[in-house]
Amino acid sequence: MIRIDAVCHGIGGQPILRDVSLEIGKGGIVALVGPNGAGKSTLLSLIARLQPLQTGRITVDGHVIGQVRDDVLARTLAILPQHLDVASRLSVRDLVGFGRYPYHKGRPTPQDLVRVDAALAAFELDDLAARALDTLSGGQRQRAFVAMAYAQDTDYLLLDEPLNNLDIAASRGLMHRLRDLARQDGRTVVIVLHDINYAAAYADRIVALKSGRVVADGAPGAVVTDAFLRTVFDTDATVAHVQGRPMVCV
Amino acid sequence: MRSGLSLLAVALLALVSLGVGAIDLWPATLAEIWPVLRDSRLPRTCAALLTGASLAVAGQIMQQIARNRFVDPMTSGTGQGAALGILLAVLVMPAAPIGVQMGMASLTALAASLGFFALVRRVPPTQPLLIPLVGLIYGGVIWAGTTFVAYQTDLLQFVEIWMNGEFSGVMRGRYELLWLAGLAAALIYVVADQFSILGLGDAVSVNLGLNHRQIVLTGLVMISVVAGLTVVTVGLIPFVGLVVPNLVSQSTGDNMRRALPATALMGGALVLGADLLGRLVIHPFEIPAGTVIGIVGAGLFLWLLYGARGHAA
Numbered sequence: 001m002i003r004i005d006a007v008c009h010g011i012g013g014q015p016i017l018r019d020v021s022l023e024i025g026k027g028g029i030v031a032l033v034g035p036n037g038a039g040k041s042t043l044l045s046l047i048a049r050l051q052p053l054q055t056g057r058i059t060v061d062g063h064v065i066g067q068v069r070d071d072v073l074a075r076t077l078a079i080l081p082q083h084l085d086v087a088s089r090l091s092v093r094d095l096v097g098f099g100r101y102p103y104h105k106g107r108p109t110p111q112d113l114v115r116v117d118a119a120l121a122a123f124e125l126d127d128l129a130a131r132a133l134d135t136l137s138g139g140q141r142q143r144a145f146v147a148m149a150y151a152q153d154t155d156y157l158l159l160d161e162p163l164n165n166l167d168i169a170a171s172r173g174l175m176h177r178l179r180d181l182a183r184q185d186g187r188t189v190v191i192v193l194h195d196i197n198y199a200a201a202y203a204d205r206i207v208a209l210k211s212g213r214v215v216a217d218g219a220p221g222a223v224v225t226d227a228f229l230r231t232v233f234d235t236d237a238t239v240a241h242v243q244g245r246p247m248v249c250v
Numbered sequence: 251m252r253s254g255l256s257l258l259a260v261a262l263l264a265l266v267s268l269g270v271g272a273i274d275l276w277p278a279t280l281a282e283i284w285p286v287l288r289d290s291r292l293p294r295t296c297a298a299l300l301t302g303a304s305l306a307v308a309g310q311i312m313q314q315i316a317r318n319r320f321v322d323p324m325t326s327g328t329g330q331g332a333a334l335g336i337l338l339a340v341l342v343m344p345a346a347p348i349g350v351q352m353g354m355a356s357l358t359a360l361a362a363s364l365g366f367f368a369l370v371r372r373v374p375p376t377q378p379l380l381i382p383l384v385g386l387i388y389g390g391v392i393w394a395g396t397t398f399v400a401y402q403t404d405l406l407q408f409v410e411i412w413m414n415g416e417f418s419g420v421m422r423g424r425y426e427l428l429w430l431a432g433l434a435a436a437l438i439y440v441v442a443d444q445f446s447i448l449g450l451g452d453a454v455s456v457n458l459g460l461n462h463r464q465i466v467l468t469g470l471v472m473i474s475v476v477a478g479l480t481v482v483t484v485g486l487i488p489f490v491g492l493v494v495p496n497l498v499s500q501s502t503g504d505n506m507r508r509a510l511p512a513t514a515l516m517g518g519a520l521v522l523g524a525d526l527l528g529r530l531v532i533h534p535f536e537i538p539a540g541t542v543i544g545i546v547g548a549g550l551f552l553w554l555l556y557g558a559r560g561h562a563a
Contacts, residue, residue: 048456048457050452050453050457070456070459070461071459073459074458074459075459078457079453081454081457084451084453084454085451086450086451087317087319088449088450088504089499089500089503089504090449090450090503090504090505091503091505094446094503094505095450098443098446098447098454099458101443101447101458101459101460102459105443106440106441106442106444132503149457152457152458
């Protein structure tokens with residue numbers, strides 16, 4: 001369980017998050033949606049201790065963020081950050097292999113190698129395994145980084161706009177894979193999405209942020225409405241229902 | 251296969267290096283040439299290999315920490331800091347043994363490196379070329395301060411010796427501390443994975459539970475020890491730490507576990523080759539290895555910037 005308690009955060013005097021409290025139970029996909037600058041990425045990076053917490057308290061499975069050791073948390077929670085400006089000439093296999101670093105600390109066991117192979121296979125990277133990262137397309141690189149987070153084998157997976165750079169087939173493939181992880185392995189996936197339709201189709205729960213506050217929280221069918229789009233996103237797009245799911249007509 | 255070839259090349263270079271010098275080894279008996287080999291040629295060959303290998307590894311580690319391919323400890327303050335340290339040691343404790351001088355040099359080199367990273371932390375990541383520029387200016391400022399102190403205390407000649415790396419003074423009994431520099435470079439291999447991950451950026455490092463501060467400090471201590479020991483023993487040699495890691499990155503990639511051994515080999519070969527060239531060009535006189543590297547390294551660097559780009563992309 002991720003427990004976020006009265007978290008406020010400001011950058012340069014500008015409030016980014018205002019008194020956010022949220023509980024995310026184990027298992028399932030939680031989509032974080034909201035307009036640009038709503039604080040989604042900041043919230044994710046605070047949970048993953050990429051930025052120091054200013055006020056409030058966050059715990060992940062009882063580990064208090066800011067107090068728990070980095071390597072302990074690295075076996076509990078993995079994050080895929082949004083901006084990966086990586087210039088490193090690493091092979092895809094090496095990169096995915098580093099996902100096992102929290103376990104082997106530089107001395108991979110045969111079991112670690114099996115996990116790496118499984119991650120490569122799960123994200124259809126076998127053919128690219130020997131390629132260097134800087135020779136890949138944006139989408140391929142994105143997949144390699146998701147595979148690394150997957151190889152980290154944590155109960156909690158935080159993904160910041162992982163569908164950036166992905167075409168429709170790759171996007172659906174990734175979301176299917178995440179749904180399997182959540183349903184079959186009981187993992188918890190918290191994912192920042194811009195496309196409400198992906199959130200509605202794959203998430204078990206949608207949490208909407210606006211101006212640093214939680215403004216909607218619930219199952220996709222209940223949350224995604226015309227009024228929701230108007231108040232949260234200031235847009236007059238309408239919601240239709242296709243196959244029992246809400247769908248935004250853009 | 252490739253590593254076998256480079257090992258062979260280094261061995262050949264070393265063999266030639268043993269044979270070249272002011273004294274002709276041929277024709278002579280082993281009993282006659284052994285003292286020359288033992289006291290001069292072997293130490294000189296080892297010194298060049300150790301210096302090259304450790305400087306190249308130090309450069310690679312610094313580039314991983316800075317996440318910038320154009321920094322080199324010898325041009326961004328670490329080397330100049332080492333020279334300042336020796337100067338201060340000579341001034342304050344003129345009778346101190348060379349080990350104390352080296353310790354002092356390593357300490358000031360570490361302080362200078364920490365200062366460099368404190369400075370470049372404020373450089374926006376969108377301006378990668380600013381980092382080496384800031385380094386050049388920063389190194390230049392420390393160098394100017396060192397020169398001023400040396401000028402005031404009539405020690406300019408000493409400083410010139412430290413700033414111009416060369417191996418003609420290397421003798422048995424006067425270079426052995428370089429093995430420590432080699433050892434420091436070899437020890438960093440134990441934590442090679444950490445430095446590979448460091449190159450992936452702060453977010454990925456934190457996510458994988460890396461102890462960022464500790465690993466950066468480990469790297470900086472290694473770089474400073476290498477800088478201190480090499481500047482005291484043979485003087486400052488530029489470009490090795492800049493050029494070699496770039497060449498290795500293009501051929502071997504950035505997984506440090508594979509790259510570091512290749513870097514050490516190529517660095518050793520480059521410095522030994524430069525020393526050898528300096529001994530041969532105006533034989534029996536010599537050109538300092540640092541000067542040769544300055545020329546060869548600048549050429550290699552230009553090729554790296556322009557010639558190799560199509561190949562790398």
